[in-house]
Structures are given as C-alpha cells and as structure tokens.
Amino acid sequence: MPQTKPKISVLVPVYKAEATLDACVKSILAQTFPDFELLLVDDESPDACPALCDAWAQKDPRIRALHPAKTGPGPSGARNAGLDAARGDWITMVDSDDTVAPDLFATLLAGARQSGADLVICNSCRVLPDGTQQPHPVEQTFAADTLLDEEAFWDAFNTPWISQFTGTAHRLYAARLFEGVRYPVGMVHEDYYVLPDLIARCGKVQCLAYTGYYVLQHEGSITATARHEVRLAMTRGDIHRAEYFLSRRWYDRAEGALTDAADFLYRNKAAYDLRKPGHRAEFAAVKAELCRVYGALATQKESKSLGLRAAALRLGLPVFHAYTALLAARR
Structure with a gap:
C-alpha cells in the first residue's frame, strides 16, 4: 500500500x-x-x-x-x-x-x-x-x-x-x-x-x-570550530546577495552588500592566517569574486563613481578602504 x-x-x-x-x-x-x-x-x-x-x-x-x-x-x-x-x-x-x-x-x-x-x-x-x-x-x-x-x-x-x-x-x-x-x-x-x-x-x-x-x-x-571558514562563507553570502540585488536592479542594496563584504574582508584580514597556502588561495578567490561583482555593478548602473571604487578595490582592500573613507569625509 x-x-x-x-x-x-x-x-x-x-x-x-x-x-x-x-x-x-x-x-x-x-x-x-x-x-x-x-x-x-x-x-x-x-x-x-x-x-x-x-x-x-x-x-x-x-x-x-x-x-x-x-x-x-x-x-x-x-x-x-x-x-x-x-x-x-x-x-x-x-x-x-x-x-x-x-x-x-x-x-x-x-x-x-x-x-x-x-x-x-x-x-x-x-x-x-x-x-x-x-x-x-x-x-x-x-x-x-x-x-x-x-x-x-x-x-x-x-x-x-x-x-x-x-x-x-x-x-x-x-x-x-x-x-x-x-x-x-x-x-x-x-x-x-x-x-x-x-x-x-x-x-x-x-x-x-x-x-x-x-x-x-x-x-x-560549526561556528565555534571553523572561524576562518565561517568568515569567508559569510562574505560569499554577501557577494551572492549582491548579485541577486543586481538581477532586480536594486543598485543601492547591491552596493551596500558589496561594501559590507569589502569592509568585512579588510577588518578581518588578520584572522585568515594568510601564511597558509589554502587560506591564501581561498581569500584571493573571494576577493576576486568581490571585484568581479563590484565591476558588474558599476557597468550595469553606468556609474563612473562606482567604476572608480571598483578600480580601487582591484588595487587592494587597503586602497578601497582609504578611498571610500576619503569620499565619506568629503560629504
């Protein structure tokens, strides 16, 4: 039956x-x-x-x-x-x-x-x-x-x-x-x-x-025993969320998610122990994905200011952090 x-x-x-x-x-x-x-x-x-x-x-x-x-x-x-x-x-x-x-x-x-x-x-x-x-x-x-x-x-x-x-x-x-x-x-x-x-x-x-x-x-x-993996997983989640926002043309939400991801990577870089080849490669892969989606946001929105931020991000997280901090101070 x-x-x-x-x-x-x-x-x-x-x-x-x-x-x-x-x-x-x-x-x-x-x-x-x-x-x-x-x-x-x-x-x-x-x-x-x-x-x-x-x-x-x-x-x-x-x-x-x-x-x-x-x-x-x-x-x-x-x-x-x-x-x-x-x-x-x-x-x-x-x-x-x-x-x-x-x-x-x-x-x-x-x-x-x-x-x-x-x-x-x-x-x-x-x-x-x-x-x-x-x-x-x-x-x-x-x-x-x-x-x-x-x-x-x-x-x-x-x-x-x-x-x-x-x-x-x-x-x-x-x-x-x-x-x-x-x-x-x-x-x-x-x-x-x-x-x-x-x-x-x-x-x-x-x-x-x-x-x-x-x-x-x-x-x-898992969250108590896999600190490195948890941090990068959360960052991947922010990037994936930004791509979803882009598909809806919610540009401000996409920019917010990507900025959160970049800031999180910058503030927590010391926690990833980049002396380990596996950690270094994984960190680099996540940063490359972040750069790709940030560039897609700038292109899709046709924004020169976002294009400059995307370029700063490609130069490195410290450059992006300093550039965005400068822009915020000028407002």
Missing part, C-alpha cells in the same frame, strides 16, 4: 549527536500536529548515530533513516539528500542538537495558511548545556506578527532581526521554494548563501512573535 503524502517533511542532518539526538527526536514526535515525516539524515557520523537513526526508524512509521554518501564538510550534503527524499508540501529543518516546542509545527503551518506566505519564521531561543534559557535581546526578536513582501524582507534584513532571518531552522518553507535550489556543498553557513535564492521565489514571508525553537549552545558547533 503506498504511503500517504505527509503535509510536512522534517529534515534533521545527524553528525556526532549521540548525546542530543534522542532529545531532539522526542521533541519532534511530541508535536501536536502529527501529519509529518521525519527524515534523519546520517551525515556519515563516526559514532553511534547511524545506528540510532535506524533504531528510531523502527519505532515510528513516520521516521525514515537516510544514509547518503558524504559529499563534503558541513551539513549541506545531508540537507540536500533530505530535500531529494522529502515528500511533504512543506519543509522544516531541525538541527540534531536542538529541540522544538510541542506546538511548533502547528503554529508555523497556521501562520502560513492565515497569511498565504511561502516562508514562515518564528523566534528562536538559546539554551545552555545545563538547560538554562538565554532568550535573544528583545530588539532581535519579532515582537509582533509581521507580513513582509520581497523588498520589505530585505529592508528588515539589515535590522537587528537579522539573527532570526539567517539560519535554516525555526521556519517553515513551501517545498516548491527548493525546486532547482540546493545548498552549496562544502561551505559552512550554507543557509546564509542560499537565502536570496529562496526569497526570490517567495511571494510573502510571515514573521511570528512566537518562540518555538531552542538552540543548544556548545563548543562543538
């Missing part, structure tokens, strides 16, 4: 999560909205997690354990394997060291149905290993339900709300948003990079003044 198509597909990449996976899965199975499938995607975890995934799949028919071949560092390959296997009309993602409130799925789906949004985001809350909750500052959370169109989303993106906008969890995606869109393999902060591709397909984004996702804070997270 064919399986009934679930309303929601829940994707959980699993890697070195022996201590947290059971709590994560139990919180998902405790949902008040039961019409979902849970895909536990083993990211070739070197511990007992593959067996734990299989054991959970035996306990509940809604759970499937996937064991795809690993395609690179980070969870991108696992997320993509989950997307390929997902059957639901909606997609949500949960990290294997986090937990969710019992009414999370019901609340997110109700928000989508009431607003007509293709993406629904709620607030998250940090949790220490001892269980102590550390809510985000009030200004970084959604204090009221807010419906955003595409342009309003990017206007809000530059506010303190950014801590809720970035990431893959505490949100519900219409499955169609991922048609032709997959996470870049081998890149940390892959969620930041792919965000423009998803927002470009959204009619509306609903932000809920509701907290239903709990993020465990610990030293083993």
Whole structure:
C-alpha cells in the first residue's frame, strides 16, 4: 500500500549527536500536529548515530533513516539528500542538537495558511548545556506578527532581526521554494548563501512573535570550530546577495552588500592566517569574486563613481578602504 503524502517533511542532518539526538527526536514526535515525516539524515557520523537513526526508524512509521554518501564538510550534503527524499508540501529543518516546542509545527503551518506566505519564521531561543534559557535581546526578536513582501524582507534584513532571518531552522518553507535550489556543498553557513535564492521565489514571508525553537549552545558547533571558514562563507553570502540585488536592479542594496563584504574582508584580514597556502588561495578567490561583482555593478548602473571604487578595490582592500573613507569625509 503506498504511503500517504505527509503535509510536512522534517529534515534533521545527524553528525556526532549521540548525546542530543534522542532529545531532539522526542521533541519532534511530541508535536501536536502529527501529519509529518521525519527524515534523519546520517551525515556519515563516526559514532553511534547511524545506528540510532535506524533504531528510531523502527519505532515510528513516520521516521525514515537516510544514509547518503558524504559529499563534503558541513551539513549541506545531508540537507540536500533530505530535500531529494522529502515528500511533504512543506519543509522544516531541525538541527540534531536542538529541540522544538510541542506546538511548533502547528503554529508555523497556521501562520502560513492565515497569511498565504511561502516562508514562515518564528523566534528562536538559546539554551545552555545545563538547560538554562538565554532568550535573544528583545530588539532581535519579532515582537509582533509581521507580513513582509520581497523588498520589505530585505529592508528588515539589515535590522537587528537579522539573527532570526539567517539560519535554516525555526521556519517553515513551501517545498516548491527548493525546486532547482540546493545548498552549496562544502561551505559552512550554507543557509546564509542560499537565502536570496529562496526569497526570490517567495511571494510573502510571515514573521511570528512566537518562540518555538531552542538552540543548544556548545563548543562543538560549526561556528565555534571553523572561524576562518565561517568568515569567508559569510562574505560569499554577501557577494551572492549582491548579485541577486543586481538581477532586480536594486543598485543601492547591491552596493551596500558589496561594501559590507569589502569592509568585512579588510577588518578581518588578520584572522585568515594568510601564511597558509589554502587560506591564501581561498581569500584571493573571494576577493576576486568581490571585484568581479563590484565591476558588474558599476557597468550595469553606468556609474563612473562606482567604476572608480571598483578600480580601487582591484588595487587592494587597503586602497578601497582609504578611498571610500576619503569620499565619506568629503560629504
């Protein structure tokens, strides 16, 4: 007998999560909205997690354990394997060291149905290993339900709300948003990079003044152990976002994203340890991409002033920084 198509597909990449996976899965199975499938995607975890995934799949028919071949560092390959296997009309993602409130799925789906949004985001809350909750500052959370169109989303993106906008969890995606869109393999902060591709397909984004996702804070997270890779991934995300803005002819937004990327590279250059050949080559590749897109902005806008800034950037980050600082001082 064919399986009934679930309303929601829940994707959980699993890697070195022996201590947290059971709590994560139990919180998902405790949902008040039961019409979902849970895909536990083993990211070739070197511990007992593959067996734990299989054991959970035996306990509940809604759970499937996937064991795809690993395609690179980070969870991108696992997320993509989950997307390929997902059957639901909606997609949500949960990290294997986090937990969710019992009414999370019901609340997110109700928000989508009431607003007509293709993406629904709620607030998250940090949790220490001892269980102590550390809510985000009030200004970084959604204090009221807010419906955003595409342009309003990017206007809000530059506010303190950014801590809720970035990431893959505490949100519900219409499955169609991922048609032709997959996470870049081998890149940390892959969620930041792919965000423009998803927002470009959204009619509306609903932000809920509701907290239903709990993020465990610990030293083993990617952001705590891959500082160099995280910095360059965020810069790549800014450049990709600028290209998306260019495709919409939103020149001021594109310039802002590229200036942020250039300033970030300049201010953090010392953190990249360019004595290492791999770091040096990666840094050079990101800077070259930044120069290419900045030049495209100047050409597309037919702006001489932007052309001069693009030329300064090609000469080097210190030159670009000094030139833009001089222009700002003259205003």
